[in-house]
Amino acid sequence: MRTLLIMGAGGSGRTTLAAATALTAARSGTRTLLLGADPEDTLGAALGVATGPAPAAVEPGLTAWRPDAARGFRDGLAALQDRAASALGLLGAARLDPEELTPLPGAGELALLRGLRDAALAEEHDLLVVDLPPAPAALALLALPAELRRYLRRLLPPERQAARALRPVLGRLAGVPLPTEALYEHAARWDLELAAAEAVLTDRNTVVRLVAEPGPAGADAVRATALGLALRGLPVERLAANRVLPEDTPADGWLAGPVAQQRKTLEEWQGVHDVHPVPHLGRDPRGTDDLAALALPGVRPDTAPVEWPVRDRLAEDGVLVWEIPLPGATRDGLDLVRRGDELAVAAGPFRRIVPLPSALRRCTVEGAALREGLLSVRFAPDPRLWPGER
Template sequence: MRSILITGPGGSGRTTVAAATALAAARDGARTLVLSADGTDSLGAVLGVPTGTGPVEAAPGLTAWRPDAAEGFRADLVALQERAATALDLLGAARLDAEELTPLPGAGELALLRALRDAVLSEAYDLLVVDLPPAPHALDLLALPEELRRYLRRLLPPERQAARALRPMLGRLAGVPMPAGWLYETAARWDAELAAVQAVLAERATTVRLVAEPGPAGADQVRTAATGLALRGLRLDALVANRVLPCTTGDTWLAGAVAQQRKTLEEWQDTYGSGPDASVPVREVAHLGRDPRGGDDLLALDVPGAGPAPAPVEWPVADRLLDDGELIWHLPLPGAIREELDLLRRGDELVVTAGRFRRIVPLPSALRRCTVSGASLREGELRIRFAPDPELWPKGR
C-alpha cells in the first residue's frame, strides 16, 4: 500500500494539495483514503463534502476521515484507571468518569497515527493520503513513535518482566514495591502499537511530500523541514510549489511577487531538481485566482501523482582504509547548517542535533568499538569519523 504524508508551512495549502492528490488518484481507479487531524472541517470544505469522525465517501473511490481523538483518549484513560485501581485506592484518588474527560493537547495527533496504522493494516485501500499538521509540528509527530518506544524501554525494560516470580522478594530486599505485572503488560501493548506505527512510517512505500509557497519564508521553512525529515530517515518524494503566479502579467504590483517566486523556484530546482537531491522533483501548482473548492477545482490543480516511492534513505558506514584506517559514517542531511549541528556520543548511541531537531540513534556494531575522531559537513552530508579503539577492536584489524 502506498502512503503519502503531506505537510508544509502553515497556510501553504497542505489540505488542498492532499485533497487534490487523493481525488486524482481515486479518479484513476485507486481505492483511496484521505486522513486529516484538523479539528475544523477544512478537508470537507475543500472537497465540497462534510467529513467527520467516521469515514465518509467523498467521491467514487475516495474515502475521507477525520479520526475522533476524544473516543480513543477516554477509552485508554478509563482502562488505565481500571488496571491501576489498587494503587489509586491506596492514594485515595477520585476516579474520573468518561463523560468528564476532555482530550489533552496532542490526542488528535495520536489518533491520526493510530488511524494511519489501522488503515494500512486493513488492506482496504491502494493509496493513503495523510494531511499532517504544519511543519515542524508534523516532524515532531512523526518522531513520536520512535521516541516513546525508547522511553518505554528505558523506564520499563522488557527483560525485567521475566523476574515476575521474584518480584515480591525483590521488593522486600529493595524496601520499595516493585512494578505490578499489569504495568509491564500495558507497556508491552503500547510498545506493540507504537512499533506498528513506526513500521508504517519506515515502509519503502511511505513518503513525505512538502507543500510551500515559493518565497523567502517558504524557502527557509522548506530547508528546515528537509533537514528534519532526513534526520528521521523519512523519504521526501516531491516538493510542491503551490499557488505559483503566472509569469506574464501586466500588473506592476504582481510583477514583484512573480519575480520573487521565480527566484525561489530557480533555487529549489538547483537544490532539489538537479543538485545532490535530484531525486526530489519540484512541481509547480498554479494559482487558480481563488481558493479551490469542490472536485472541479481540485482536478484543475496539476498536483503530482502518487507514483513509485523513491529509494530508502540510507546511512552507510564506509571504511576509509587509508593511512589512518578510520571508519566514516555518512548521514545525509540536506539543508543542514554547520553552526546548527551538534554531536554527542552516549554509550552505544549517538545524539545528533540539527537546529531544533534531535535524534538519538544506536551506533552500528562496528562503530561501538570506536571513538569519534571528527566530523564534517559536505554537500548536504554529515560525515562522522571513527577511530578503532585498540582495547575493543579485534587484533589484526
C-alpha cells in the same frame, strides 16, 4: 500499501493539496484513504463532503477520515481507570466520568498516529494520504513513536522482565517496592502500539510531499523542513509549489513583483527538488472540480530512500566513516554527542538519538566534518573491542 505524508507550513495550502492528491490517485484507480488531523473540517471544506470520526466515501475509490481525538482520549482514559481500579480504590481516588473529560494537548496528534497505524493494519487501501499538522508540529509528531519507545526501554528494560516471577520475593528482600506485573503489561502494550506506528513511518514505501508557496517565506520553510526530514531519514518525493501565478502577468502591474519572486524561488528549488508547480486558480479551491483543476500528480514510484551508509576506509585511513545527509545544516547549528551505543545528532532546532551500527559500537569517535550538506563522522577501531588479525 504506500503512504504519502503531506507536509508544509501553516497557510501553505497543505490540506487542499492533500485532498487534490488523494482525488487524483483515486480517479486513476488507486484505492485511497485520506487521513486528516485538523479538528476543524478543513478537509471537508476542500472536498465538498463533510468528514469526521467515521470514514466517509467521497467518490468511488476515495475515503476521507478524521479520527476523533476527544473520543480516543476518553476511551483511553476510561480503559486505564478500569485496569487500575484496585489501585485507585486503595488510594481513595474518585473515578472520572467520560462526560467530564476533555482532551489534553497532544491528543489530536496521538489520534492521528493511531489512525495511521489502524489504516496500515486494515490493508483496505492501496494508498494512504496523510494531511499532517503544520511542519514544526508534524516533525515532532513523526519523532514521537521512536522517542517514546526509547523512553520505555530506558525506564522498563525488557531484560528485567525475566525476573517477573521473582519480583514479589525480591521486593520483600530489598525492602522497596518493585514495578508490578500490570506496569510491565501496560508498557508492553504501549510499545507494541508505538512500534506499529513507527513501522509505517519508517517503511520504504512511506514518502513525504512538501507543500510551499514560492517566495522568501516559503523558501525558509522548505529549507527548515527538509533538514528535519533528513534527520528523521524520510525521503521527499516531490515539492508542490502552490499558488503559482501565470507567467504572462503584465510586467507593469502590481503582481510583477510577486511573479519575479516566485520565479527566482522556483529556479532555486528546481536545483534541489522535483518541483511540481500548482497554478493559482484565482480563488480558494472548493469541491472536486476545483481540486481536479489543480492537476496534482500521482506518487513517484522511484523515490529513493534516505540512507546513512558506513564507508570502510580502514585500509586507507584506518577509520570507518558514517555518512549522514543533512541538507541545509550549518556547522554552528550542528552538535554530536555519543552516549554508549547511541549517537545524539542535533541540526538546527532538530535532534535525534540513533543507535550506532554494530561495527561502530566497537570504535571510538575520531572527529566529524560537514561539507555540502553531508556530515561525515569518523570512527577508529577500539583495540580493546576490535577483533585482532589472525
